Amino acid sequence: MKKYEVYKNIRKRAMIMGLPISLFALMVTAIIGSLLFIIFSFSVMVIIGVFLFNAILYIVLTHVTKNPSLWQLKKVFPKTISNKRQNQLDYEDY
Secondary structure, eight states: OOOOOOOOOTTSOOEETTEEHHHHHHHHHHHHHHHHHHHHSOOHHHHHHHHHHHHHHHHHHHHHHHOGGGTOOSOSSOSOOOOSOSSSOOSTTO
8 A cells, every 4th residue: 555745844845856846847948949949950969969958957957956055156144244334425424
């Protein structure tokens, strides 16, 4: 008899094939585009190239999903914390 686990992580994001919904939509769009590309250009090299492109895209998207720090280019916290105004205008002089 098959056992089912209780889904306790209700606050986690929905995942399809290991990808969040937005990245899964990107993957499906790439697959549909590659199918259109294959339909309109019959060639063995094109079919192999499109297959490799989709496989590499899936691997990259799952890698980015597992390591979200790769997207983060900006540091979370500033180097210094100050109450000083950031702009060069002096409002006190007027």
